[in-house]
Amino acid sequence: MSLRRILFNCRMRRPIVALGVSVLLFSIALLYHALMSEDSIKAGIFSLPRENRKGLRFQSKINLGVDGNGDPLAQDSNDLLIQAALESVHERDLLSTETKEAAANFLAQLYPKKWSTATETDEMALELKHFLADYGLGGTIGCQEIDRMKVGSPITFSRTKTIDLISKDDSSSRDSSYDQSFHGGMRVINTGPSMALKTFNGDSDTKILCMREIYDPEYCEVMGNYRLLREILLLSTLQHSGVVSLKGCCLRGNRLAPRLQDKGILLVTESGTPLTQSMTYSSSWPQQLWMALQVTRLLIYLDESPVGSLRFNKLDLKDFVLVQNKDVKLADLDDLELGEKSCSSSSDCEHNGRNFPCSKGRCDGLNSRKNLDLAIINVLSLILSHPPRGIDEAAKDFINRLSKLEFDSTAAVAGELKGLLKQASPVRPLVVRESGNNGMDSSVRHNNYQVESMHQDDFDRSAGRDTSNQEAGGGGGVVFSGGALSQFDRYNRTNYPGIFDYPCSGSRVSWGCFHTVASLQEVAIKCISDPRCKSFITFSTKPESESLMTVVMKNSSDLAISRSSSGTTLFIRRSGYVSKDEEPLGPWGKVDKGSDKVKTYRSADDNNNHKGAGLEPERHENSRKEGSVDNNSLRRDLGADDDEDEDDIADNENEDSRLFTEISKCLDGVSQSMTSAYASREKRLMTHLGLKGTRESAWRQSAQHQALHKYNHLIKNSDGGGGQFTINFNRSALGDVHTGPKPAARRATFIAADGPGSYHMAYAVVYHLDRILGIYHTPPCVVREMSEVTVSEYQTSTAWYDIFRPLISSDGTLTGILVPPTPKAIKVSKMLLQPLEVMISEVVPFERQDKLQLEYVILWWLGRMKKNRNSHLGYKGHLIHFHADKAFTNTSLDLSGYLNHCQFPNVVYRALSCFRCENEKGSQSKSSEVCNLGEEVALRATTMFPDELELYFHQLQEDDIILSIDSAASSIMKLVNTCIKTFGRHVVLY
Structure with a gap:
C-alpha cells in the first residue's frame, strides 16, 4: 500500500515540476526580452x-x-x-x-x-x-x-x-x-x-x-x-x-x-x-x-x-x-x-x-x-585665416583683436561678426551664358573683367567622366574627347618610378615637380603650360573620381622605358603638341582648384581682341605649399597696375624656382660627394635588419609589388588605435617559384595605426627625415594598400578584425606601411653616450659606438620621440628607431646636452646646411636657423599617402610638425656652429 502511494505521489509531482519549469523558463524569456529590446514607448x-x-x-x-x-x-x-x-x-x-x-x-x-x-x-x-x-x-x-x-x-x-x-x-x-x-x-x-x-x-x-x-x-x-x-x-x-x-x-x-x-x-x-x-x-x-x-x-x-x-x-x-x-x-x-x-x-x-x-x-x-x-x-x-585683400579697416581691426584675445565676451564677437556680415559684398552664383564656342563657351561678367568657364559637358569629358572615350592607336592608351586632356594618351597601371623628374615652381618637393590638384583637367593645363612637361603621373587608378590627388610631372614621353605599377596612371602628352620652343600660356589664366573650372581673365573692353585665345594657367603662387586655395585672386583690384602685378608674379615665380633649384642642387651635391658614406650606412642598416647584401631600393620595390599571403605575430597597440603583424609574400603569384632570383623581401611587418599613441604616417615622416640627412637609423618603409579581397580573408579572424576594423576604408581596403621585421638579434641596448650640461672644454674624439649613438640621438630629437631607457633597440651599438610610428609624442624634447661633446657627423651637417634660412637680400644668413627642412620632409611623406591632404597626428597639424622639425634642426645647427667657432671645423665634424 505504501509503495502504491509513493508511486502515485511521484506521478503527481512530475507534471507539477514540469509546469513550474515551463513557467520559470517563460518568465526568463520575458525578462530577457524586456532587457534586450526597447520599451513599447518610442x-x-x-x-x-x-x-x-x-x-x-x-x-x-x-x-x-x-x-x-x-x-x-x-x-x-x-x-x-x-x-x-x-x-x-x-x-x-x-x-x-x-x-x-x-x-x-x-x-x-x-x-x-x-x-x-x-x-x-x-x-x-x-x-x-x-x-x-x-x-x-x-x-x-x-x-x-x-x-x-x-x-x-x-x-x-x-x-x-x-x-x-x-x-x-x-x-x-x-x-x-x-x-x-x-x-x-x-x-x-x-x-x-x-x-x-x-x-x-x-x-x-x-x-x-x-x-x-x-x-x-x-x-x-x-x-x-x-x-x-x-x-x-x-x-x-x-x-x-x-x-x-x-x-x-x-x-x-x-x-x-x-x-x-x-x-x-x-x-x-x-x-x-x-x-x-x-x-x-x-x-x-x-x-x-x-x-x-x-x-x-x-x-x-x-x-x-x-x-x-x-x-x-x-x-x-x-x-x-x-x-x-x-x-x-x-x-x-x-x-x-x-x-x-x-x-x-x-x-x-x-x-x-x-x-x-x-x-x-x-x-x-x-x-x-x-x-x-x-x-x-x-x-x-582658422575659419577667418584667409580674408580677401580688399577688406576694410574694420574687418582688419576685428581679425587683429581676435588674434590677440582682446574680446571680453562671446556676444561681443558675435555682434561684430554680424555687422561685418551685413557689410560684406554679396557673392552670387555664376550665371552661365551659353554661346556655343568649342568647349569654352560659358561666360559671365565679373566687375570689369570677363570670366570664362568651361561648359559643364566639356568639363565632364575632360575630367574623364565621359563614357565615349576612344582607344588611342598606340599601345593601349586612351584619348579624351574634349578639353586640354584630349592632348594626352592614358596608360593605366604605368609609371616612371624615380626617373625623368625635374624641379618646377610651386612644387611640393624640391627634387621633382609635384602638385596637388582637384581634377585631371587642372593637371593637364599645368603640363601644357610647362614646356618641360611631356607626361604626368597620378597616384590613383581612378583619377577621374578623385576629389584631390597628388600628381608628378615628368620630362619624358618614352613609353618604352615606363614600368608596370599597380597604383598609378600615366598620361603622355601626344607628340603633335610637344615642342621645345613652346611658351607658357599668358599670365592671366588660372586653374581654380576650388571649382575645377578653367578660367581666364581679361578686360571686357578687350574681349573682341582676345576671342578664341587659349587657356592661360595660373603663374602667381604665394606659397610653396600646394593645396591652399586663393579664391580672392578671382577679384582683382580695379585700380591695380597690371604691369606691376605681372612683374610681381614673375618675381615670385623666379624666387620660388630659384629656391627649389638651389635646395635640389645642394642635396644632389651632398649625395654625390657622400656616396661612399651613404652606401656604408645603408649597408650596415640592411645587414643589421637581417638583409645582408640587399639594397634598400630593391627591398622597397619587392615589398611594394609582391602578393600578400598568410600573416602571423598579430600585435595590438597597447594604446589602442590599430596594430601590426608579420606578413609573408606569395612568391607563386609571380610565376615559377624555382626560376629567377629570389625576391629581396620574403616577409614584412605591416603597420596600420591612426592614434592616439602611434601613427604609421609618423613613421613615414621619420623615415624621410632620416634619408634626407643620410643617417640610416630607421628601417625602410613603403606604403601598401591591402585589397578588399585580402581584408575579407584576414578579417575572418576575430582578433584581427577587432584590431583593424576601425581603420578599414569604406571601400573595404586597409592602408598601412610595410617595414622589415625586427630580427631576433636585435636587443634592448644601453645609451652609453651621456649628455653634458655645458660645452666641453677640450674635444675628445668619438669612438665608433659614440658616433653611432649620436646619430641616433639626432634623429631622436628631430622626431620628438618619447623614449625610456628600455626603449632603445639595436645590435652591436647600432641603435635603430624601430618605433618611429610613435614620433612627435614629446614636442618639448630637448637633447642639446648630447651635442656639448662638440662632435657631429659631417654628412648631417652638410645636409642641414642646404635648408638654412635666407635674409631679405637673398644671401645666406649667418645665423643657424633652418627654414625648409620640415616642409620638405612633410611633403615627401604626404606624397606616399595620396589620399591624405596633409599630415595630422598626436593633435598636431602639419604646420605644427613642420615647425617642430625646423625648431629642433635650428637648435642643432646653433650648437654645432658654436662648437665650430670654438674648436674649428676639422675638430668638430667627423
Whole structure:
C-alpha cells in the first residue's frame, strides 16, 4: 500500500515540476526580452550624434559633381542674416523647468566623482533609458530598427569609440541618404548613408583612473560607457542648430560585442562633411563670416544651456561638420564638462591673468571665457585665416583683436561678426551664358573683367567622366574627347618610378615637380603650360573620381622605358603638341582648384581682341605649399597696375624656382660627394635588419609589388588605435617559384595605426627625415594598400578584425606601411653616450659606438620621440628607431646636452646646411636657423599617402610638425656652429 502511494505521489509531482519549469523558463524569456529590446514607448529610444572627431570622417569616399551654375553656398550676406533670425526662432527653449532640472540632475550623475562607488554602466544605461522615456526625450530610432539596419564599412575610431556607416535597407529612403556639401567651391555628393553609428571601443584612460581606486579590471573595463551615456543625454537636451541632431539610440546594457545585435549601447546621428581648413580657404568672405557666427552663437547657447553652463576641455576645427551645405554643427561632445568651476574666493577663478568673481561657490563667467579663448585659437582663427585683400579697416581691426584675445565676451564677437556680415559684398552664383564656342563657351561678367568657364559637358569629358572615350592607336592608351586632356594618351597601371623628374615652381618637393590638384583637367593645363612637361603621373587608378590627388610631372614621353605599377596612371602628352620652343600660356589664366573650372581673365573692353585665345594657367603662387586655395585672386583690384602685378608674379615665380633649384642642387651635391658614406650606412642598416647584401631600393620595390599571403605575430597597440603583424609574400603569384632570383623581401611587418599613441604616417615622416640627412637609423618603409579581397580573408579572424576594423576604408581596403621585421638579434641596448650640461672644454674624439649613438640621438630629437631607457633597440651599438610610428609624442624634447661633446657627423651637417634660412637680400644668413627642412620632409611623406591632404597626428597639424622639425634642426645647427667657432671645423665634424 505504501509503495502504491509513493508511486502515485511521484506521478503527481512530475507534471507539477514540469509546469513550474515551463513557467520559470517563460518568465526568463520575458525578462530577457524586456532587457534586450526597447520599451513599447518610442520616446525611450534615441541616438547620439557623432560626426567628426579629431580626424574623424563620417561618410564614405566622396565623388565630386561639378555644378556649372555656381555654388549654392555662396549666398547673399542678407540671406544669411535672415537665416540666422529664422534659426533663432527654432532654437527657443521648449523644455519645461521641471525637465531641465531633472536632466541637469541626471547628467551630474554621469560625471562620477569616485569610480570605486560609481553605479555600474549597465544599470545606469537602463536608468537613462527610463528617464528619457519618462520625459519624452531622445530620438525616434530604437533598438529593433537599428538592428535591422545595414552597417557599412567602418569609417574611423577614436580612443573610445568606433564609427560605422549605417543605412536603412529600404531603398525608398534613398533621397534622404545623400548629403550634398561644398568642398573647394564644388558641389560634393556624399554617396554614403546620411547616418553614422557610434559604439564603445574601450577607454584605457578611464580604465586606468578607475583601477587606481579599485583594482577590478572587469568592473573598470566598461566605465568608458559613461561617455556615451553623457552624450545621449546632452544631445537629447541641446536642441540647437549648432549641434548635430540625434537620430536614435539603443540602451540595453553595457556589453562589448562584435555583432551589432549584441552590443549594449548604440548611437545614431546625422551625417555631415568634416570642417577642414581647406574648406574654409575655398569659401568666400561672407561664408567665412557666416561659419564663424554660427560657432559663436553655439558658444553663447552652451553658456546657458538647458542643463547649465558647459565647458570645453578641448576644441578643434575638426570637431565640427558642415550639414546641408551651410550649417556648421558641433559633432564631438566628448570633451564637454558640466558646470562652472567650484571656488572659495575669486583667486580660484583665475584665467589668463584675470580673476572672475566667485559667486555661491562657483566661478561666474569662467566657462564662457575659456570656451571663447579655445574657440578663437583653434576654430575661429582658422575659419577667418584667409580674408580677401580688399577688406576694410574694420574687418582688419576685428581679425587683429581676435588674434590677440582682446574680446571680453562671446556676444561681443558675435555682434561684430554680424555687422561685418551685413557689410560684406554679396557673392552670387555664376550665371552661365551659353554661346556655343568649342568647349569654352560659358561666360559671365565679373566687375570689369570677363570670366570664362568651361561648359559643364566639356568639363565632364575632360575630367574623364565621359563614357565615349576612344582607344588611342598606340599601345593601349586612351584619348579624351574634349578639353586640354584630349592632348594626352592614358596608360593605366604605368609609371616612371624615380626617373625623368625635374624641379618646377610651386612644387611640393624640391627634387621633382609635384602638385596637388582637384581634377585631371587642372593637371593637364599645368603640363601644357610647362614646356618641360611631356607626361604626368597620378597616384590613383581612378583619377577621374578623385576629389584631390597628388600628381608628378615628368620630362619624358618614352613609353618604352615606363614600368608596370599597380597604383598609378600615366598620361603622355601626344607628340603633335610637344615642342621645345613652346611658351607658357599668358599670365592671366588660372586653374581654380576650388571649382575645377578653367578660367581666364581679361578686360571686357578687350574681349573682341582676345576671342578664341587659349587657356592661360595660373603663374602667381604665394606659397610653396600646394593645396591652399586663393579664391580672392578671382577679384582683382580695379585700380591695380597690371604691369606691376605681372612683374610681381614673375618675381615670385623666379624666387620660388630659384629656391627649389638651389635646395635640389645642394642635396644632389651632398649625395654625390657622400656616396661612399651613404652606401656604408645603408649597408650596415640592411645587414643589421637581417638583409645582408640587399639594397634598400630593391627591398622597397619587392615589398611594394609582391602578393600578400598568410600573416602571423598579430600585435595590438597597447594604446589602442590599430596594430601590426608579420606578413609573408606569395612568391607563386609571380610565376615559377624555382626560376629567377629570389625576391629581396620574403616577409614584412605591416603597420596600420591612426592614434592616439602611434601613427604609421609618423613613421613615414621619420623615415624621410632620416634619408634626407643620410643617417640610416630607421628601417625602410613603403606604403601598401591591402585589397578588399585580402581584408575579407584576414578579417575572418576575430582578433584581427577587432584590431583593424576601425581603420578599414569604406571601400573595404586597409592602408598601412610595410617595414622589415625586427630580427631576433636585435636587443634592448644601453645609451652609453651621456649628455653634458655645458660645452666641453677640450674635444675628445668619438669612438665608433659614440658616433653611432649620436646619430641616433639626432634623429631622436628631430622626431620628438618619447623614449625610456628600455626603449632603445639595436645590435652591436647600432641603435635603430624601430618605433618611429610613435614620433612627435614629446614636442618639448630637448637633447642639446648630447651635442656639448662638440662632435657631429659631417654628412648631417652638410645636409642641414642646404635648408638654412635666407635674409631679405637673398644671401645666406649667418645665423643657424633652418627654414625648409620640415616642409620638405612633410611633403615627401604626404606624397606616399595620396589620399591624405596633409599630415595630422598626436593633435598636431602639419604646420605644427613642420615647425617642430625646423625648431629642433635650428637648435642643432646653433650648437654645432658654436662648437665650430670654438674648436674649428676639422675638430668638430667627423
